[in-house]
Amino acid sequence: MPARTLFEKVWEAHVLARHEDGTDLIYIDRHLVHEVSSPQAFDGLRLSGRRVRRPDRTLAVPDHNVPTTPDRLTRIENAAARTQLRALEQNISEFAIPSFALDDIRQGVVHVVGPEQGLTQPGMTIVCGDSHTATHGAFGAVAFGIGTSQVEHVLATQTLAIKRPRSMRVLLEGERPWWISAKDLIMAIVGRVGTAGGAGHIIEYAGPAIRALSMEERMTVCNMTIEAGARAGMIAPDETTFKYLQGRPLAPPPEHWDEAVSYWSSLHTDPGAHYDRELVFDISNLEPQVTWGTSPEQVLAIGDRVPDPETVTDPLARETLRRSLSYMGLTPGMSMSDVAIQHVFLGSCTNGRIEDLRSAAAVVRGRSVAPGVRALVVPGSGLVKRQAEAEGLDQVFQDAGWEWREAGCSMCVALNPDKVGPGERCASTSNRNFEGRQGPGSRTHLVSPAVAAAAACTGRLIDPRQLTGNGVS
Amino acid sequence: MERFNTLEAVAAPLPTNHIDTDVIYPGRFLSTVQRSGLGPLLFHGLRFDERGQERPDFVLNRPAYRQAGILVTGENFGCGSSREHAPWALFDFGIRCILSTGFADIFAGNCVGNGILCVTLPPAKIARLMQDAEQALMLKVNLQEQVIERPCGEVVPFGVPAAIRKRLLSGMDEISMTLQWSKRIDDHERQLTRTLPWL
């Protein structure tokens, strides 16, 4: 058998037919559903009299437009959001789809919930009507976001007809400095690859620095792969993966565990396998990252200065930079640490897991939120929230003046009551700094949990080492 | 789904790179259970000011472009969120074809099922078509022949993956096509029960 990449091994195991026109019909092992991208798909099924082929391979979780306040079970003010949530409830009951409702401790952001439950496993194909499905690739699954028409297609057939993506390897060289989080890693990678750089590809991350990451850190890296334009990210499963999965509710049961691990262990790229593209990054001198603009590729080391569009020769690129700067209200040459922020958001499918909360809490402990700053912690799931409370992190944040919320997408997307006002600035641990992403006119600076925590304490975009010194991680 | 064969329409210029789906269809309008009638929300932040008044200088608000059927734009159009509301709103507004140096994968996939043709062309060609769009000229797009006719007479050939071309030309429902493979799907599922029983 010729040498194959991890991606090829997983993909080929799922191809049911190769169409003449160059698309593959692939089988989908798991389908995650949320309230925003699914109502029109279920309507389509009803219109054509179709059923859901495999409800047992589907899991529905409301997350995008749910409020994160404690009274949300009785009060959701937005009528459209209520209608959409009710539509999901009706659809899951009509089509008998398993789900975690709002009052279920397991509810949360769908990409936090799947792995946490052990639903996400190596070698699977996983889709969801959401681009950050890329997160699940951290387990060595082929996982990617799809549109609503494709959601309907998967519900009806448990398959997708799709052109096979090309493969790309991003090899990280060097050791990760202790002050660099997985978020900084992926932000720097997006900056280097560019938001269009990965188009048409699935990226496999490799190298000792990747192997050394925890599962949660791997998820952060794969999550933002979509910001590099790639369909999905992947990391080969290993002991770290197996240990994370063992004993989770939806993981393989004990009688199949050894068999599963032995299959999963074959899911790695063979020596000599061919990638369509390869990139090598040395990460040994990375600094904490922050975005300055309205695209995730517009990223800087936190001590750097805002770039000058006039130095760019390509007219389209120059115009794009000018637009970003004017939207963000920044001037070329200014230092990022001179930028004052009014909001801090800690959460999302990128950084709403327990390790993220711990890392921010380490900076927050014993400090308080700067005057004029509103800081929100939104755990990625009810279970993350419970774990954090068991560790006393809720107290650390609340003592410092942060708001402690219920699980959901929250301020990552302006679809629920948690918003950033026009012209206001937010240090956010989410994944997109697009115009209006956190509310009309909102200005987003993407950062790691530690930088978000430092921003909350000081009201500025500063390097957390300035607060904690060099010895604290 | 809607077929696409030929189109003769005014082209509108959007000379910016990386226009994301949050800009095409802002997140706060995602709480809808509809897929039609979303045209008024298209590019909402660019088309309307804070009080909901039209911004007269935004291209699609200018009289010459109100009937535009084609967009000419910068690279990586449609990046970001997978929301199909973006193509739904474009279609409802009347946009049936987008010309760019490149598209985000999920967005391009979403367009096909909604009868919108995405054409990728080299920068020099996009620059020329952008000039036509800046003068609010009509372009003729022929998917059968895979050419765009400029008003000056120049014919710009383009390529589209065979699968996409076929679907757009025929307007075929993809689910019905896939259901012809039901036996394969059954077989695969039976085999999975044997080989990966924990799945």
Ligand code: SF4
């Ligand atoms: S947390 Fe943000 S990026 Fe993640 S699924 Fe929710 S809205 Fe999308």
